[in-house]
Amino acid sequence: MSVKSFITGIPDIADMDADKERENILDFCDIGRDILTHPRYEEMKGYNHHGEISCHFHTLFVSYITYKACCHTDCNTVEATRAAMLHDFYLYDWHITKHDELHAYYHPKEARKNAEHYFGKLTDLQTDMILSHMWPMHLMPPKSKEGMILTAADKICASLDFMGLSNKFMPIYERINEVVSCYENN
Numbered sequence: 001m002s003v004k005s006f007i008t009g010i011p012d013i014a015d016m017d018a019d020k021e022r023e024n025i026l027d028f029c030d031i032g033r034d035i036l037t038h039p040r041y042e043e044m045k046g047y048n049h050h051g052e053i054s055c056h057f058h059t060l061f062v063s064y065i066t067y068k069a070c071c072h073t074d075c076n077t078v079e080a081t082r083a084a085m086l087h088d089f090y091l092y093d094w095h096i097t098k099h100d101e102l103h104a105y106y107h108p109k110e111a112r113k114n115a116e117h118y119f120g121k122l123t124d125l126q127t128d129m130i131l132s133h134m135w136p137m138h139l140m141p142p143k144s145k146e147g148m149i150l151t152a153a154d155k156i157c158a159s160l161d162f163m164g165l166s167n168k169f170m171p172i173y174e175r176i177n178e179v180v181s182c183y184e185n186n
């Protein structure tokens, strides 16, 4: 795997084993099937996150990188991938809806609350991953390798969003949506 593909979590064309990638996408979707097919999760398609990038796209980009990175380590891939899918599950447009606290500090708590409301109790690992994902903007560093991977993936994707380079993820995003549609039609 090249440095570039490690950073983005997506294989370069030269590295790409299309069958393996399709297998990874199916495994990723199976891990979060209940989350990905939930109407409140799909609602994130309507919330702008960074510029034109929706919260749904961003969250799946971050989750897929987290999934790929965890697969290459001894991390808990299932718990980490599900936590990553829910890290920005705050369900409002932060450009419009304002709270007493700044969005950067408020939204991880809202995401955790919504995650437990719709998908049941989170583990301690997942709770910490979601609450700490904005580190170092706040003073609560992640306590786990999974949490460090999530916060790094979040920064990488946000940077790519702002640079207009997130389209690299579009083919995988579209494939994930196809798999989710198949779940919903069966």
Ligand SMILES: [Fe+2]
Binding pocket: 087, 088, 107, 108, 133, 134
């Ligand atoms: Fe966030």
Ligand SMILES: [Fe+2]
Binding pocket: 058, 059, 062, 087, 088, 154
């Ligand atoms: Fe995020």
